[in-house]
Amino acid sequence: MQPGRDPIISSDFASPPADRSRPARRRVTEAAVLSDHDQSPAEVAQWTCPHGRHAGHGCVACYHACADADPAHLQWEVAAWFTTERPIPIRALQDVHRHDRGLTLTQPSTPLVYLLSARVRAALGVEAVAxxxxxxxxNRHIVDAFTVTEIRAVHS
Structure with missing residues (x-):
């Protein structure tokens, strides 16, 4: 990491300082590691979507809202790591890639651990994650039971 840069909020530039005609972009990351310990009331509030659901549990209303989001909303890059009790069939993993909302479902090298990621538009990071x-x-036919272990939303 460069000295003087905040690891959570930073400015990223694609061009040298002399060529910058726009103000600095702020890269904002919202992230949480979800474990068996109870979250503080502030953490719960931070990760509760406008529909009253914790982002780590998902929200179907937010899912539909992201599909019909206002183009003026921020574009978020979202990642959610989750575990399952049973493996997700390869066919189901491939079907998610063909989904019209640009979702990607991959399995890192750890068995029964998966990464669901997408770029979505939403007013808030919590809405994007939810x-x-x-x-x-x-889509319970893809995975009937899951536990989200880590969530992240980034926009710039």
Whole structure:
């Protein structure tokens, strides 16, 4: 990391300082590691979507809202790591890639651990995360039971 840069909020530039005609872009990352310990009331509030659901549990209403989001909303890059009790069939993993909302479901090298990611538009990071995880809730035929272990939303 460069000295003086905040690891959570930073400015990223694609051109040298002399060529910058626009103000600095702020890269904002919202992330949480979800474990068996109870979250503080502030953490719960931070990760509760406008529909009253914790983003780690997913929200079908946020899932649909992200699909019909206002183009003026921020574009978020969302990642949600989750575990399952049973493996997700390869066919189901491939079907998610063909989904019309640009979702990607991959399996890192750890068995029964998966990564669901997407770029979505939403007013808030919590809505973006709840919407992406809401895909799993909406599509229980892909995975019937899951536990989200880590969530992240980034926009710039």
């Amino acid at each position: 919407g992406v995880v809401g895909f799993l809730v909406q």
